[in-house]
Amino acid sequence: MTIELIPADLFTLQELTDLYNQTRVDYLIPMPMNADRLGEYVHDFDVDLHHSSVARSSDGQVLGLSMLGVRGQIAWITRLGVLPASRRTGAGSALMDCMLENAAALGIQQIHLEVIKNNEPAYHLFLKKGFVETGNYLVMRHAPRPMLNPPQGEATWLDFENALQQLESYPLHLTWINAARSMRNSANTEGLHLRLPNGDSGWLVYRNTRFTLRSTLSHLIMHTEQGDPSEVGRELLSHLHTHYSHHDTYAENILENDPHLPAFQALGYFTNFSRIEMRRISHTQKYTAS
Amino acid sequence: MARILYIEDIQDNITLVEKIVTSRGHEFLSARNAESGLELAFSSKPDLILLDLGLPDADGQTLSVWLKGDPALSLIPIIVLTAWPEEVVRQTVEAYALNGYLCKPFSLAALVNMIDSVLGTKTI
Numbered sequence: 181m182t183i184e185l186i187p188a189d190l191f192t193l194q195e196l197t198d199l200y201n202q203t204r205v206d207y208l209i210p211m212p213m214n215a216d217r218l219g220e221y222v223h224d225f226d227v228d229l230h231h232s233s234v235a236r237s238s239d240g241q242v243l244g245l246s247m248l249g250v251r252g253q254i255a256w257i258t259r260l261g262v263l264p265a266s267r268r269t270g271a272g273s274a275l276m277d278c279m280l281e282n283a284a285a286l287g288i289q290q291i292h293l294e295v296i297k298n299n300e301p302a303y304h305l306f307l308k309k310g311f312v313e314t315g316n317y318l319v320m321r322h323a324p325r326p327m328l329n330p331p332q333g334e335a336t337w338l339d340f341e342n343a344l345q346q347l348e349s350y351p352l353h354l355t356w357i358n359a360a361r362s363m364r365n366s367a368n369t370e371g372l373h374l375r376l377p378n379g380d381s382g383w384l385v386y387r388n389t390r391f392t393l394r395s396t397l398s399h400l401i402m403h404t405e406q407g408d409p410s411e412v413g414r415e416l417l418s419h420l421h422t423h424y425s426h427h428d429t430y431a432e433n434i435l436e437n438d439p440h441l442p443a444f445q446a447l448g449y450f451t452n453f454s455r456i457e458m459r460r461i462s463h464t465q466k467y468t469a470s
Numbered sequence: 471m472a473r474i475l476y477i478e479d480i481q482d483n484i485t486l487v488e489k490i491v492t493s494r495g496h497e498f499l500s501a502r503n504a505e506s507g508l509e510l511a512f513s514s515k516p517d518l519i520l521l522d523l524g525l526p527d528a529d530g531q532t533l534s535v536w537l538k539g540d541p542a543l544s545l546i547p548i549i550v551l552t553a554w555p556e557e558v559v560r561q562t563v564e565a566y567a568l569n570g571y572l573c574k575p576f577s578l579a580a581l582v583n584m585i586d587s588v589l590g591t592k593t594i
Binding site (some may be wrong): 197201205206208209210211212213214216217321322323324325391392394396426427428430448450451452453 | 479480503504505508524525526527528529531532535536539553554555558561562565566567
């Protein structure tokens with residue numbers, strides 16, 4: 181099959197949304213979007229639609245798409261998907277080659293992506309294209325529930341700039357969606373700093389996303405400055421869920437061995453699914469598909 | 471007869487469930503995203519909500535929190551109809567205090583039994 185690759189900026193957001201949703205209709209965890217959400221996604225995660233692609237057959241049928249986020253010398257491949265009827269035609273491989281060629285043309289040195297655990301076809305495609313595993317992450321949920329004990333310590337609520345200031349001091353790696361740049365791109369970023377009576381301290385940065393009728397919490401990043409992360413984390417989350425007692429919470433990309441994980445579990449978070457982060461280092465400027 | 475609201479983004483699924491629900495003599499309403507589903511729940515006060523978890527604006531878990539958080543809607547039973555892995559759905563139903571679930575693909579009989587069970591009616 182002859183596959184044509186077209187820059188995604190030649191399509192409307194609605195057309196890209198419709199195509200993306202069709203590629204995910206039988207996905208392990210179907211997560212459809214609307215055009216507004218895709219627009220936010222493109223903005224918040226620095227997706228470069230000109231260097232993203234839609235795959236089309238020679239008879240004009242769309243087959244799939246892939247997007248490329250670009251930040252300086254680092255890129256992120258996301259939203260890769262092929263329509264169910266067009267799988268095993270080489271479309272996914274062609275889209276990946278296109279992303280790698282576009283990244284090379286931009287002088288990108290390192291490319292990141294994430295794949296849902298147990299999505300074997302995608303995982304093996306990424307291995308074949310030179311990606312290696314760099315971390316395992318959990319995507320967790322928390323339903324509102326009454327807090328049994330009042331939170332301990334003195335909480336200081338942080339506005340956008342103060343939350344970002346904390347996050348930009350974070351010493352460890354964050355995946356693309358939780359990186360400081362992603363959080364700075366969203367006006368919904370807030371945070372809280374906590375000091376416990378014994379002097380232990382830490383902070384939590386998150387998004388408080390407002391819908392037309394309600395709001396929800398997501399993108400939690402936690403750091404313990406001093407003390408036991410499971411204890412500091414538990415009190416940070418207790419303050420958060422006491423303050424936002426009716427909010428649903430979606431914590432994405434929590435490192436599988438994050439020392440704060442016991443705090444999430446103690447507060448009733450449960451795992452929805454796992455993701456594997458993978459990276460590919462560019463050794464040459466120009467990528468040529470093998 | 472009950473009024474049943476199905477919140478689901480895929481039209482084929484809506485059409486299929488509508489046939490099943492109306493064949494049992496129930497009134498059927500539908501919405502294709504979370505915010506219109508919430509508005510329709512407010513305006514129609516259904517007896518039962520069938521809820522997909524994968525919705526294009528806010529997802530089904532978040533919508534269930536909005537529904538359960540409103541005094542006018544909090545007592546409406548919610549059944550999850552989803553293609554998500556069963557263990558995740560089971561935990562979701564428990565954590566979000568929902569009333570039941572069916573994992574796709576499910577049989578006509580399973581849906582009828584679940585609706586009847588939650589509404590407290592007998593299968594004919």
